[in-house]
Amino acid sequence: MTATTAGAPGAAREGARAAGGRGAEPSAWYLAPALIFFVAFGIVPLVVAAVLSFTTWDGLTPPKFTGLDNWVDELSDPVTYNALWLTLKVIVLSWVLQTPLSLLIGVFTAGRQRYRAVLSALYFLPLVLSAAAIGIAFKALLDPNYGLGHAFGVKALVQDWLGNTDLVLYTVVLVIAWQFIPFHSLLYQAGARQIPPSLYEAASIDGAGRVQQFFSITIPQLKNTIIASTTLMVVGSLTYFDLVFILTQGGPGYATRLLPLDMYLTGFQASQLGSASVLAVLLVLIGLVLATIITRVSGFNRMTSQQEGA
Amino acid sequence: MAVTTSPTTTRTERPAEQPRPRARRRRDRPNVVGAVLGVVWLAIIVVPIYYVVLTSFSEQGEFYTRNPLVPPGDPTLGAYRQVVESGIARYFVNSVLVTAATVVVTVVVCLLAAYTIVRSSRRFVRTSYSLFLLGLAVPLQATIVPLFFMLGQLDLYDTLLAVILPSIAFAIPITVLVLVNFLRDIPRELFESMFVDGATNGQILLRLVLPLARPALGTVVIYDALQVWNGFLLPLVLTQSENIRVLPLALWNFQGQFSIDVPATLAAVVLSAIPVLVLYVVARRQLVSGLTAGVGR
Numbered sequence: 001m002t003a004t005t006a007g008a009p010g011a012a013r014e015g016a017r018a019a020g021g022r023g024a025e026p027s028a029w030y031l032a033p034a035l036i037f038f039v040a041f042g043i044v045p046l047v048v049a050a051v052l053s054f055t056t057w058d059g060l061t062p063p064k065f066t067g068l069d070n071w072v073d074e075l076s077d078p079v080t081y082n083a084l085w086l087t088l089k090v091i092v093l094s095w096v097l098q099t100p101l102s103l104l105i106g107v108f109t110a111g112r113q114r115y116r117a118v119l120s121a122l123y124f125l126p127l128v129l130s131a132a133a134i135g136i137a138f139k140a141l142l143d144p145n146y147g148l149g150h151a152f153g154v155k156a157l158v159q160d161w162l163g164n165t166d167l168v169l170y171t172v173v174l175v176i177a178w179q180f181i182p183f184h185s186l187l188y189q190a191g192a193r194q195i196p197p198s199l200y201e202a203a204s205i206d207g208a209g210r211v212q213q214f215f216s217i218t219i220p221q222l223k224n225t226i227i228a229s230t231t232l233m234v235v236g237s238l239t240y241f242d243l244v245f246i247l248t249q250g251g252p253g254y255a256t257r258l259l260p261l262d263m264y265l266t267g268f269q270a271s272q273l274g275s276a277s278v279l280a281v282l283l284v285l286i287g288l289v290l291a292t293i294i295t296r297v298s299g300f301n302r303m304t305s306q307q308e309g310a
Numbered sequence: 311m312a313v314t315t316s317p318t319t320t321r322t323e324r325p326a327e328q329p330r331p332r333a334r335r336r337r338d339r340p341n342v343v344g345a346v347l348g349v350v351w352l353a354i355i356v357v358p359i360y361y362v363v364l365t366s367f368s369e370q371g372e373f374y375t376r377n378p379l380v381p382p383g384d385p386t387l388g389a390y391r392q393v394v395e396s397g398i399a400r401y402f403v404n405s406v407l408v409t410a411a412t413v414v415v416t417v418v419v420c421l422l423a424a425y426t427i428v429r430s431s432r433r434f435v436r437t438s439y440s441l442f443l444l445g446l447a448v449p450l451q452a453t454i455v456p457l458f459f460m461l462g463q464l465d466l467y468d469t470l471l472a473v474i475l476p477s478i479a480f481a482i483p484i485t486v487l488v489l490v491n492f493l494r495d496i497p498r499e500l501f502e503s504m505f506v507d508g509a510t511n512g513q514i515l516l517r518l519v520l521p522l523a524r525p526a527l528g529t530v531v532i533y534d535a536l537q538v539w540n541g542f543l544l545p546l547v548l549t550q551s552e553n554i555r556v557l558p559l560a561l562w563n564f565q566g567q568f569s570i571d572v573p574a575t576l577a578a579v580v581l582s583a584i585p586v587l588v589l590y591v592v593a594r595r596q597l598v599s600g601l602t603a604g605v606g607r
Contacts, residue, residue, distance in 0.1 A: 025430045026511040034423035034482055035438050037415075041457070041479035042445050048456035059458070105351060108344055119348055121594070123355055127601065128586040130540035132558035133579045136565050137362045140572050148361050151379040178358070183601060190602045210341065239449045242542040246562060260451040267455050268547065280452040291447045 046284060052277035059273050066274070074278040082254050083262035083279075086169065090258060091237040093173045094180075098233060099226070102181050106188020107218055120189070124182045131179065135246030138175045162248055165255045172244055172256050179243060180236070184229045191225030192218065227298045231291060238287050259283055366390070366577040389577035393564070398581060400553065401560035408470055408545075408556055409538045412477040416485055416534055417527060419478075424489035425511075425519055429501065439490070445483035454547045461548055472548040473556065477541060481534045488533075488600065492526035493519065525596075532593050533600030536586060557582045 053070055057063035074080050109120035126134065141148045142161040149157035161171040199217050208216065219226075241260040244250070250257035250265055257265065260283060267276025361378055367385040368376075376382065427439045457476050458467070466472045496519070504514050520527075542558040549555065555563065561578055568574040590597065 025432075026426050028426065028430065028432055028434055030422040030426040030511070031435060031438055033419040034442075034486065037419060037475070037478050038442060038445060038482045041460075041476045042448070042453070042482070043441070045453035045456035045460065045476075046448065048460060049452065052456060052459060057459075063459075101351075104347070108348055115345075116348070119352055122352060124594075124598070125355060125359070125587075125590065128536060128540075128590045128597070129583055130542065130558045130561075130586075132540070132542045132561045133583055136561055136575060136579050137358060139565070140365065140576060141358055141361055143572075146378065146572060148357070148378055151377050178354070182355075186598060186602055235447060235449070239451050241451050242558075245542075246565075260449070263451070264454070264547075267458075273455050273459070276455045280455050283449055283452040287447060287449050287452075 049277045049280040049284075052274055053281050055274045055277075057273040058271045059268075060271075063274065070272075070274045070278045074275050074282075079254060079257070079262065080279070083257050083259045086255075086257065087238065087259045089169065090173060090176070090240065091234055093170070094176055094237055095230065095233055097173060097177050098181050098184055099230065101177070102184035102229065103188050103219075103222070103226070105181065105185040106190075107192045107214070109185065110189045110192035124186060126179055126182045127186070129179075131242035132246060134175070134179050135243045138178075139247055142171065163252055165252055168248060168252065168255050172247060175247060176240055176243060180233070184233065187225055187229050187232075188222060191222045195221045227294070231294045234294060235287050235291050238283055238290075259286075362576050362579055366573055366580050368573045370571055370573055389571070389573035390581070392568075392571070392574045393578045393581060396564070396567070398557075398560065398578065401555050401557050404470065404554055405539060405557040408473050408477065409535050411470075411474045412481060412538045413531055413534050415474075416478050416481040417531055420482060420485040420489055420530070421515070421519070421523070421527070423482075423486055424493050425515055427486070427490050428493040428496075429511075439486070442483045442486045445480075446487070450480050451543065454543060457544075458547055467548060468550045468554065470549075470554050473541070473544050476544055476548075477538050481537065485530045485534060488530050489523065489526055492523055496522055528593070528596045529600040532589065532596045536589070536597065536600075539586060 052063060054065060054067055055063035056066045056069065105123060109116055109123060139162065140146070144158055144160045144163075147158070147161075149159065159167060162168055195218065199221070200213055203213050203217055239260060240258060241264065244256055244258055244261055245264065248256045250261045259279065263276050263279035263283065266279060267273045357379070364381060365378065366389050367387070368382040369384075369386055369388065372382060423438075423442075426435055453476070461467050461472045461475075466475070500518060501514060504518055509517070540558060541556075542562070545556045545559045546562070549559070561575075561582055564578045565575050568578075
């Protein structure tokens with residue numbers, strides 16, 4: 001469980017050295033309240049989850065130690081693999097859908113034109129809405145009887161978007177995108193505003209068109225932002241719970257039973273909290289592994305200083 | 311950086327009649343494709359919101375038959391009345407309590423922690439900071455089963471405190487990160503000169519750090535408040551009684567309760583979103599800087 005948050009420990013060391021040395025250092029007790037809260041309700045639960053994964057517990061009677069039973073059960077259960085497969089599918093589909101759109105919207109809203117400022121105020125609105133509100137709104141909006149599809153008089157738009165096993169996963173990915181593209185656009189907007197304008201000026205003097213500039217200046221300059229956004233998106237995909245829970249409750253059948261949803265339903269609907277703990281441990285491990293892989297592969301640690309140099 | 315920049319041409323003096331022809335062309339030609347796509351995306355964002363607001367003003371029976379994007383013939387507040395009568399005020403108060411308690415505690419303990427992290431070089435402090443940052447990568451979802459167990463053991467299940475305590479824990483990593491990044495920019499000499507003048511750490515915190523850190527505190531207050539206000543999973547798992555229900559959970563219950571009464575459900579959605587929309591209008595800048603705080607450095 002190390003080195004998942006890129007560059008941070010190094011930064012901590014550097015800052016500590018800069019601040020230290022002189023006498024006025026505050027006592028470490030100042031740190032205690034935050035540390036106690038965080039350890040008690042953030043770290044200890046991870047340990048408790050690991051312990052509970054070796055017990056059988058229905059939530060009412062005390063947990064009974066049953067060794068590896070839950071692990072054997074969960075790891076031989078096709079539902080678990082289905083959940084893993086669906087989660088992977090959602091991660092890939094979300095990335096493919098959200099990254100290009102967020103990039104374009106972010107770069108577009110980074111422009112200083114007045115109309116773009118007005119548009120971006122509206123674009124970022126979903127940022128503040130709760131997943132519960134978005135889920136309920138889309139559930140109504142996608143309804144085959146009274147949904148939005150009826151507004152356009154196109155038969156193809158009147159579908160049981162959330163009830164059709166073949167469509168539902170794609171529908172869910174689209175609603176997730178509606179909720180999260182604003183956030184990723186915001187990251188790209190912040191990144192794009194840091195690109196030195198001189199690069200564009202020089203390029204247009206050389207006769208580079210808008211499209212060419214986008215591919216040869218904007219995208220390379222936003223490399224760090226793309227990596228950061230991808231990391232957040234991939235790791236965040238493991239936590240898509242609220243929205244999917246409200247939209248589909250994992251159904252129809254098992255069609256949208258993603259890993260976090262599988263954990264919730266196993267634990268709190270089927271009352272197998274020991275087995276749910278196995279899935280919780282898997283969720284944490286997968287999250288940490290994915291975060292580590294992305295930071296390693298992209299060499300994010302090494303590149304953090306690139307932007308200043310550009 | 312595949313673009314070849316040619317500094318010689320940029321710096322050359324040009325005749326006054328045609329100043330920097332190409333650079334100008336870029337400014338003058340409006341980006342039509344961009345603008346059109348921008349409007350398309352606007353529709354994707356706005357139409358669902360418009361649909362929700364419009365439907366919430368419709369008559370229960372009428373909205374099945376009309377075009378969902380045409381305003382209702384006689385808009386009614388009936389759905390809102392129904393939601394208010396079913397006790398949304400209670401859930402609103404619960405949400406305010408949970409949010410306020412979480413934010414106040416989080417910000418106080420994190421300011422103390424961030425100050426220590428910036429000013430101290432002890433190994434223990436550095437290790438703790440790494441631990442906080444590790445928390446950014448742990449999915450909250452994974453802790454609900456053990457939290458359910460732990461809070462049950464503590465006899466806190468089905469209390470507001472059961473939601474508040476883990477909410478604080480999960481707000482700590484990002485809050486510490488934002489505050490540490492901000493406090494690092496305060497010149498060391500300021501701390502030292504106050505210390506030389508005989509100020510204690512408590513006095514430095516109150517008289518120097520607190521006033522200087524106000525913008526960063528604004529950012530974390532707004533960011534944390536939004537996260538807690540919108541939180542759904544913790545209340546879903548850790549509470550049960552109606553009298554301690556928070557808004558997002560209430561929305562979910564309204565949906566079951568009103569099932570076919572879609573205008574009422576959507577009126578509840580609109581009412582629950584009003585506070586955050588006000589926040590969005592009033593404090594968009596802080597909100598945005600909070601959201602991008604952990605990234606793009």
